[in-house]
Amino acid sequence: MPTRSYQGCWTCKRRRRRCDNTRPTCQSCARHGISCEGYEVRLRWGSGIASRGKYTGADKPLEESVPPRLKGRARDLKRDRKAPTSQGQIQGEYDWMVPGSRESLSSQGEKEKEEEAIFNEFMKDGINVLHSTTARESMLQPRLPQLCEESSALYTICLAFQLSLSSTCSPIFLEYFDTSLRKFRSELACSTTLSDGTLTAGLLLCTIGLMHGMPWTMHLEGMHNILQSHGLSDTPPPLDATTSIFRHHLLEVMGVMDISCFSVGRQLVPSKMNRQGSSIGIWRRYCQPSMSRHGVEPVSGLPRSLLDLFAGIGIDTTEQSFWSWSGETGSFMQYYLWEAHRLAGILSLRRHSSILLKDTVACEMIAPSHPKNCSVDATTLVARILANLDALRLACAERPEEDRFIKNAILYPLFVAGLEIRVMCKNVQWQKTIQNCFLGSRQDQILLDLLQEMWTRADPDLNVDDLARERHMEMGLL
Template sequence: MSKRSYQGCWTCKRRRRRCDKTRPTCQNCTRIDVNCEGYELRLRWGNGIASRGRFTGADKPLDERVPPRPRGRRRDLSKERKKIEAQAQHNVDFPDMAPNLGGASSPGTERARHDEMLFNECEPLFRAERLPFTNVQYKLVLKNGINVLHSTTARESMLQPRLPQLCQESSALYTICLAFQLSLSETQTARFFEYFDSALREFRSELARSSTLSNATLTAGILLCSIGLVHGLPWTMHLEGMHNILQSHGFEDTLRMATSSEFRSHLLEVMGIMDLPCFSVGRQTPCIGIWRRYCQFVTLRYGIEPVSGLPRTLVDLFAGIGQNTTEQSFWDWPGETGNFLQCYLWEAHRLAGILSLRRHNRAMEQLNFSNWRQPNACPANATVLVSRILANLDALRLACAERPTEDTFIRNAVLFPMFVAGLEVSVLKENPQLQTTIRKCAESSHQTDILLGLLQEMWDRNDPVLDVNDLAREKGVEMGLL
């Protein structure tokens, strides 16, 4: 993993990449065709000449105009008193919101009112009993708040009714909810990064103070990962940090808490899904194995996991890639009872699992693992598998257009099979019409645009040794396929 540059250009600093310090523009920015912001000194102005440094608070850049600064205990007490006063005022203004926000929102200001509106938008508009909606209303619902986190249409979201109380317990969660809602907007990019930076600081501080992970902090970390995997920002390091705390607290206590709490079990499952290496691109940290180490022991082995939209028995096979899952395991998976839309989705994932396993095996062979072998290969070749995957995804697309109210969120889950099929470059070069099918099956979003851009570059370069994960890391992208 590249180290952050402290003396490089502003673009490399923002992207947390090592800069070669070439002037007037660095070679990193030139290579990936982005605007190099240069090396000039930047000042951030606040109340006075500067908001930080030796002239903080001064009205002129002169030493004699710098106000005296309290030292030691006096300064600490003053800061603590101001924080308590602001917190007390915030509780009066917004008694229903999170009480521990600290400096996230100044009480009684337009920012605080805007934050409240954003938080309310995070709550899903969809209710299964509120039927019928028009097609236009459904499109608005799909783009709203928590709804984009699910690939199944459930009558009751486990997160939605708990969210206000969880935000009372975690100031980081409240700030992350605001950043998450802004991340869905196409016109609030600058404000999103402002809120995201604040959310990142809040979460890291909260994680550092935590001896054990509460449900609120765990939810905050999962939502922060969700923002990262959608926007291509580093996110697996947050999974690693949360896992380290779980591990230090002891596996037995973690499993006991998950067994006794349905919501805790759900949060661990979401972490397990995010941790699966096949569901990420350009991953920067090693896989932890959360699903195999936690979820398969504390959750039921039947039913649908709501974030991925997949049966848990199928997720077990994905978690076993590199362990005990074979091509024949996917080929022989008997399926589960579901509606027609779910059957299309699950079939596409089952076949994509075979291609994903083959890519893993080829990577093992390139690493000269002489003892690596893959028994029980399925009889279908890559061309057949890609055609069948895209046939199921295209059928799902047409069925969703014909029956828009049947399973509203199911198309949130098509990224993985679509992307895995698109990685079979030789097949797609021989059958260009399949590239058009992939674009038709992809839902329009920032995440999809980045993934399609990676696929397009893979198709254009047509390099059999080029790995998509290396390509993503070269671009500074860590994406999720959820």
């Protein structure tokens, strides 16, 4: 049986005859008197349209006859991304030179303008929320542009902070806050010395958290760990020409934030330095030994000597310490504020002591906190706190330009007075006074909701920190 050949001429293939493959024309065709069609490769399809391969859908084997493929398949989209046409590349490289030539770049330009407007608004107004004193010049404002160059996260955090001042959590704020969080964590992980820019970014991020009930003390711990691992000892050097004044200011802000009575629902892991998980002890360990004990700390609006007492609650501060505090020189409105804080500190000390009394092991530790000759009851203390805050409110209304930011500091005494459940349940009018004193921010609303829950339950043994933790909130009273 002859072997079948697939290499014959086109004529023999069509006639299904055996070809002798003689070139240029086969002898079989010559013997039969038939014109041999040769052996050249032909691009021809029986249906007239290619069904597979490069020329799928074309009616002739030419590039220009290939119809465009419908987009949508993954390999098509991937091919387009990897190998755009030369014309598209040239157009993409020069589109930025023509205003409005591409919608994406136009949107990007509009976004940058919006961000710049938000940042300018923060520099003009939002930054004023960060301090509560009569200080005429902010230490942060003139340094902020340079600090933003040191920290890539700081600029975004400033935008998020300005957006956070709204009474509601808008989607755009949550978007910027999430971006700020990622940038700061990445920057903190790569930081070796913790620059002033990164430290400022972290403190602003903590401020957003304590204003909105979001976790924030973990950032404080992270910054403290880095500072401690790079030369921050328990006895830092005194302020001199080699130590930045602004750096000391940032460290003081950290110390104020860390004071346990200025936070609600704080979730801090206990350690050797912090056995009860209430604070790190930044103020007592770093600020108190190295800074002058005179003058007013600008963020809290309180004298440093009074902050020393607050930082010692649960350690060595007693009621007599608060009663014996001599005060500082200040304005009438500052005296109202400081007196309200001093009396609220006594209530905080008593509340802390009552919690520790439930633990029989701690009874000896808290015995000095209750001087026998002190007979001022909680009702009197609450009345005096509210009287000072009401006087401060009237003074601010009468002289609005004298100290525009002092009302930023009223949250702590206002909230502590509201925590006296027995007193508040007997004096419903005082509840309304507290409600009227809140300024209407989101932070105020969250704190007021906590107080109203406490008043509704009317349980004197209910711990507000436990209530805040049930709601997964960490609040600040700054």
